[in-house]
Amino acid sequence: MTIGDDFAIDALAGFLPLSARDRLAETLTAAEIDTLTHLAKAGTGPHSLRALASDLGYLEAWARASTGAPLAWPMSEATVLRFIAHHLFDAAERERNPEHGMPAAVAAMLRADGRLRTEGPHAPATVRRRLALWSSLHRWRGLEGPFASPSVRNALRLAVRAADRPRARKSRSAITRDVLDRLLATCGRGTALDVRDRALLLLAFGSGGRRRSEIATLEVDDLENLEPVPADPNAPSGDKLPVMAIRLRRTKTASADAGESALVVGRPVEALRAWLAFAKIAAGPVFRPIDKWGNIGAAALDPQSVNAMIKSRCAAAGLDPREFSAHGLRSGYLTEAARAGVPLQEAMQQSRHRSVQQAARYYKEGDIARGRAARLG
Known part of the structure; x- marks a missing residue:
């Protein structure tokens, strides 16, 4: 521009x-x-x-x-x-x-x-x-x-x-669980950037593959701690996992007054709480810019910075940054849901896709090849 x-x-x-x-x-x-x-x-x-x-x-x-x-x-x-x-x-x-x-x-x-x-x-x-x-x-x-x-x-x-031009994907490759773990492995030094990026990656993925704009505009008031749930559903009296509801503001598919939210359980909640405590954030934007000296800003992180961060983490993890973008978290979540056998409709409740056709496109060809539908011949 x-x-x-x-x-x-x-x-x-x-x-x-x-x-x-x-x-x-x-x-x-x-x-x-x-x-x-x-x-x-x-x-x-x-x-x-x-x-x-x-x-x-x-x-x-x-x-x-x-x-x-x-x-x-x-x-x-x-x-x-x-x-x-x-x-x-x-x-x-x-x-x-x-x-x-x-x-x-x-x-x-x-x-x-x-x-x-x-x-x-x-x-x-x-x-x-x-x-x-x-x-x-x-x-x-x-x-x-x-x-x-x-x-x-x-x-x-x-x-x-x-x-006759096929529609290009926003991210050439999906950030599936294995890729996500490689990115998280680069966040282990304990710096402000590491703590923030770990929380952002886990939260964006675990909440259904949130768009970068949704993550960047997240505020503390959008977070609600809920009752912990059993780590093992078959052992309700055993260990518990933390649960948090994230209120979704205006998105591509919903208005701000729609009252929609996504739930995150376990690791994403723990990482987010660690970031808020590290940065001493009690109000305002959750994710904020950090300068080269480690100073944490007061404004919200720019959505473009989410994309730049993911590419930087890919490079640090030995992955080709050209293959991945922030949208890879969204496609990766649905791809991982397909691998885990989660029904598409259930995955869509978390990702907040409105169109079955749109969501199904993220069930990547490699995962279809492992299933039965492509083997009927």
């Missing part, structure tokens, strides 16, 4: 973009508009706003590079079709015909602006996302865009089909 995207973030404040303020100025006070805009920003979330602003910045840069003018409102059907042709071209045909797809001059301008990083066609999901934002911007301005026209819809459908 560039400096120019800072303004775009204000323009993407949910249902009150800047273009709507003029229409509302005669009926709402400036304070009321500011209040609603603030709520819209808070409801969307800073990371989502940055992503949307980045997409808007790309659309603006592409329009100037390809047409010599800024985005027009409403946008013409021909320009939207041009956007599809520039981004969902056939890479093999491009080898034979250099004029196929995005013109070299347009690509050069976008690269010089820091907007274009890929050499080939864009992922269909990226193109769809940017077209959806473009369409939303038209609606916010009270305009009818060309995005639902038969020609645009048909061009997009056929271009995606021609691309």
Whole structure:
């Protein structure tokens, strides 16, 4: 994202973009508009706003590079079709015909602006996302865009089909229990980073493979200690394991007022309590940045730092950091559940997936190969 995207973030404040303020100025006070805009920003979330602003910045840069003018409102059907042709071209045909797809001059301008990083066609999901934002911007301005026209819809459908590009995984490899144990083995020096990262890894995995944004925004008020449970369900009077409920804030699949939570038992609870005691955290963010001198900050850990931490731990464990990301904890949890014979529906109650189809994708091919379904022939 560039400096120019800072303004775009204000323009993407949910249902009150800047273009709507003029229409509302005669009926709402400036304070009321500011209040609603603030709520819209808070409801969307800073990371989502940055992503949307980045997409808007790309659309603006592409329009100037390809047409010599800024985005027009409403946008013409021909320009939207041009956007599809520039981004969902056939890479093999491009080898034979250099004029196929995005013109070299347009690509050069976008690269010089820091907007274009890929050499080939864009992922269909990226193109769809940017077209959806473009369409939303038209609606916010009270305009009818060309995005639902038969020609645009048909061009997009056929271009995606021609691309025949499988959806890339957010993490090439799942962080299953064996991988997790290797990462945890790098957290044994007792430093602030080690204590924090051990707690974060165990909590993210044990609570169902929580997303990095959910872990980074976790606060002490979201934690609730519950009654311990027997370590052996068949021996209720024996050793007990600690239990904690984690309240889930706004996620991709639930709003903040949904009242959802995930339970963690045993090691994750012990590691989390050890971190809170080590860092003397009694309120506010649970996971916080730590500088190179070991000083613990007061703000919440940035979600990107979760990803960077996992890659750093992978390198320390002798694993290829390119193979793993924070999302590997989520896919790894469901993969491990499949290995342990946990029914998919039960695993989904912990991971909070809404779609069976989506959750089932994380039951990796290697685990399917060990099962009976692939051996019926």
